[in-house]
Amino acid sequence: MFLKKVTLLRDKVSSFQKYPFSIPIVKHLHELTFTKNVTFFVGENGSGKSTLLEAIADKCEFNTAGGNRNNFYDVKASESHLGDYIRLSWLPKVTNGFFLRAESFYQLSLHLDEMDRGAYKSFGGKPLHMQSHGESFMSLFQNRFTGKAIYLLDEPEAALSPARQLVFLRVIHQLMKEKNVQMIIATHSPILLGYPDAEILSFDDNRIHKTEYEQTEHVQLTKYFLQHRDRMLDELFRE
Template sequence: MFIESIYLRNIPEEEVFPFTLPIIKSLEEPVDLTSNVTFFVGENGSGKSTLLEGMAAKLNLPAAGTAPVDIDPSLETARTLAKYLSLRQKTRSTRGFFSRAEDFIGFVRNIQSKIADLNSEIKEIEDTWTGGDITLALGAIKGEKQELIRRYGEDLDAMSHGEGFLKFFLARITGPGVYLIDEPESALSPQRQLSLMALIRKKVKEVNAQFIIATHSPIIMALPEAQILQFKEGKITQVKYKETDHYQLTKSFLDMPEVYLREL
C-alpha cells in the first residue's frame, strides 16, 4: 500500500467550502486505510467525491480528462482542500491516475486528436519530402501513432462506452501506484462492473496497485477483500458490505419490488 491514512492539518477558520462539509471537518481525526482496495460509499453530497478529488490534487495525479488536475476549472475546490490535506504514505509512487466517468469522453477525444495530428504530420512529410530515405523521417512519428493505437485502439469512441472504459484501465494501470476512480459504474453495465472487479483484483496481485474508489454500486463494493468506508451523518466509518445502505436497500427492493413500487 502507498497511502496509509488521510487527515487534515490546520483547517481554515473561515467557513468556506469544502470545509463546511461535516465529513471534511471529521478528518481532523485520521482515517486509516487497511486494504489495497478501499471504497468510499454514501449518498450524493456526503463528501466522498470531494475527498477523492482533493486526494488527486494533493498527489497531482494524471487525470483521464480534458485538463490536468492542477488546472482543471472543475477541480478548484479540490486544489483548495489539497493545501490542508495530509496523506501518510509508506511508499511514494509516480504512477497512478484520477478518473471520473464523465471525463472519459474528453479522454477519448484527446487520444483521437493526437492520432489525427500524427496522421496530418505524416501526410505533410510524405507530400513535401525531397530528401533521402523517408523511412527514417517517418519512423518516430509512425511509432508514436502505433503505440497509441496499440494501447487504446484507433477508433476508441466506436466501442461501447463500457468497453472503452475498461480498455482505458487495462492500458493505464501498468504498475504499482495509486488509482483514484470516481463512480465508474455510471459508464458500466452490471456485466462490465464484474469485469472491472476482476481487473482490480488482477492488478492488485500483479503490480501491487492501490485503488480508492467512490461508488454507489452494490456490485462493485462486494469485492471481498476491500475496505468499505461509509460517509454518513458527518462521519467516516468502516462497515461491512451487508451493513451498507446500498446493499440493504438494493436487496430489500429485489426481494419485494411491489412494496416499493406501490409507493411511487
Template sequence: MESNYSQYIRNIELDRDSVPSFSEYPFNLPAVKNLDKLTFHPKVTFIIGENGSGKSTILESIAVAYGFNAEGGTKNFNFSSRATHSDLSSYIKVVKGTKRPQTGFFLRAESFYNFASNIDDLDADLPEEMRLIKSYGGRSLHEQSHGESFFAVFQNRFSGKGIYILDEPEAALSPSRQMSMLTRMHELVREDCQFIIATHSPIIMAYPHAWIYEIREGFDQVKYEDTEHYQAMSSFLNNKQKMLNILLE
C-alpha cells in the first residue's frame, strides 16, 4: 500500500548531508543512523522497538518538525518545563499531503504531568466559560488518576479530521483501557484521522491494517505476529509455568 497524497503526513526525510556526525547523539541511535525516508500509512502507523532504540526521539522530532510543542499538546501549547528534547527535528523534513488537518495533538507519556499542569496554570487566569479544561472533559487532569486523565484526552479532546502523534500511550492505561483506546481510535479513523504511534503494547499495535515499523538496525516493516512484542507476550501467556521456570530458576 502506497501513501496517499491526501493524507496529512506522507513521509519524513532525514537531511543526511547536514548531519554533523552519526557517532553522536541523537544521530547514533538505531532509529536515526540508517534513516533516509520513512513513509506512513494514511490511517495508522506504529513504531516499535527496544528501549534506547530511538523511537521516542524520532517521534518527538516528527511532532516538533510538524509544529507541535516538544512536551506535548496541540500546536497552541508552547510551555517548556525542561529543554531536554534533541535537535533532530532541525534535520527532519515532514512531507505533507494535500489535505490539512482541522486539529491535532502530540501526546507523550513522560511529559503529560507538565501538560496537565500547564492547562491548570492557563485556566487560573480565565473565566470559567473560557477555560481550556472544558475541552478535556471539564475536570482538572490532576484530579484524576493517570489513566483516567490520559483517557479523558482521547475521549474529549481528540476529534475528526485530525493528526495524532502518540508516544507510549499505554504507559498509564490498563489492558482494558488499551482495548477501549482501540475502539476510540477506530471511531476517529472513520472520521478521517491519522495516527502515528510509538508503543510497546501488543494490544494497541493489533489495530488491523496498520503499518508496523520495528527498529532494528533501521526501520523494518513487519507483520503483527512477527513482532518481538507479540511473540514474547504470546509465549509467556501460552506457556506461563514453563516460562516462569526458565526466568526464575
C-alpha cells in the first residue's frame, strides 16, 4: 500500500458554501486514512465519492479525464475543483498508476489507440475503440494494469456485465497477489463490493465512515429486491 492519507487543507478554503466544499462530506472532511490495499467508496449519486476520487487523481498528476501522467488530451469538464485543496501522504510515493472514469472512457480509448501507433499489442491485438465497451474495459485491465502502482477507478462496473464483474474481481485478486498494488474504487456494484478483505467507506449520512459489506444499501436493496421482487414492484408501481 502506498497512499496512506488524504488531508483537506481547510485553511486554504475561503468558503464552505461554494462547490465542491459545500458537499457535506467535503465540508466535514479533515483527514481520510487508508488501511487496506483495496478501498471502495460507496454512496448515493452526488455524495462526493467521485469528486474526492478525481481530486486524488489530480494530485497524482493523472489526467482527470482518465489515464496516467503520460496521457495528454482534453475532455470538457474534466478539471478537478478539489485537487488544489488536498494533500496526499505516501509511504513510499509512487508515480505509476491510472485513473479510470467510465463517463469519458471512449475518448480515453481513442487516445490510447493513437498512442499505441496501430500496433495494439497492449490491448490483445485489437483497437480499444473497435471493441465493445465491456471488452475494452477488460482489455485495459488485463493488459495494462501491472504492479507497483495505484489505480483509481470511478464506477468501472458501468461497462461490465455481472459475469465480467466477476472476471474483474479475479483481475483485482491477481494484482493483489503481487502485493505492490493499491486500488481505490468508487462503485455501486454489490458484486465488486464483495471483494474479500477490502475496506468499504460509505459517503452517505453526510460523512465518510467505514461500513461492512452486508450493511451497504447497495447490498441490502439488491438482496431485498431479489427475495421480494413482486412485493417491491407492487409497492413501486402503486398509485
